[in-house]
Amino acid sequence: MSVSALREKVRFISGGAECVAWHYPGTNQACVIMAAGGAVTKEPGTDPFARRFHEAGFSVLAFDYRHLGESGGHPRQVVPIGEQLDDWQAAIAHAATLPEVDPAGLAIWGFSLSGGHVFPVAARNPHLAAAIAQTPLADGPTATRAAARHQKPLAALRMTGRALLDAVGQLMGLRPLLVPLAGEPGTVALLTTPDSIDGDRALNPDNAYPEWQQTVAARTALSLTFYRPGRHASRIACPLLVLVCDQDQSALPEPAADVAGRAPHGELVRMPGGHYEPFLDGYERAVDAELAFLYRHLPTGHAG
Incomplete structure (x- = not known):
């Protein structure tokens, strides 16, 4: 059966704009709410x-943040962290209204930047049954310093200048100055870490998602530099699975592993590979670990 036959498009409102999501109706009354990494749309990212979650019986609600993909909101290709956290709240509220879903069986899943968002969202929603953070950005300042080692000085200055110009342009109501999500060292891109260039191969094999615009507002670099979602670890009441890759040079494994250790019900899975390994050769290992976690902690358990 094709993916399109398994899911339907739904819409909900966040901050006065429309968010668009794929709804996969499940059979076991539990629901996994999903969002992709920074400026990655729902199809390549989820x-x-x-x-696989749907095949296991779970309902899924996989959404685009405002300003990205099929969701509304202007300007486009911007990643306002506060708005994205609000979009999570709207998505959780919408998932609870799905006819086949028991509101006591809601879980959240995110990777990369959205994996970092999982921490404050889980802390804010103690009623969640479970949360999964896959290769999450847990500490922006630490990741930014580490990533800078993989960029050439002149390109770093050009990127900083473009980010500052974009931030000033935002105040003046100008269109965002866009940069690629990833690039080789010496190019102006959001990330130039060695594993960042695996993103297209991992998420968009054979150009399966040609409509995914792999650019983002340059100002994003400034907001990520100060974002520390891992600080919410001690307030996460639900079971939390943190999956890290030991050679992750984009989000870094140790800050995320620290979150798993500090969360009251944290669990840690480590695997070899870079930032996108769960979408590459490590896919089966990652999805198996996440399904096992969902089976253990969602109140409806294994449907099969």
């Missing part, structure tokens, strides 16, 4: 894992 399809492989959403399909």
Whole structure:
């Protein structure tokens, strides 16, 4: 059966704008709410894992943040962290209204930047049954310093200048200055870490998602530099699975592992590879670990 036959498009409102999501109706009354990494749309960023969760009986609600993909909101290709956290709240509220879903069986899943968002969202929603953070950005300042070692000085200055110009342009109501999500060292891109350039191969094999615009507002670099979602670890009441890759040079494994250690019900899974390994050769290992976690902690358990 094709993926399109398994899911339907739904919409909900966040901050006065429309968010668009894929709803996969499940059979076991539990629901996994999903969002992709920074400026990654719902299809390349969630399809492989959403399909497997759905095959296991879970409902899935996989959404685009405002300003990205099929969701509304202007300007486009911006990643305002506060708004994205609000979009999570709207998505959780919408998932609880789905006809086949028991509101006591809601879980959240995110990777990369959205994996970092999982921490404050879980802390804010103690009623959640479970949360999964896959290769999450847990500490922006630490990740930014580490990533700078993989960029050439002149390109770093050009990127900083573009980010500052974009931030000033935002105040003046100008269109965002866009940069690629990833690039080789010496290019102006959000990330130039060695594993960042695996993103297209991992998420968009054979150009399966040609509509995914792999750019983002340059100002994003400034907001990520100060974002420390891991500080919410001690307030996460639900079971939390943190999956890290030991050679992750984009989000870094140790700050995320520290969150798992400090969360009251944290669990840590480590695997070899870089930032996108769970979408590459490590996919089966990652999805198996996440399904086992969902089976253990969602109140409806294994449907099969």
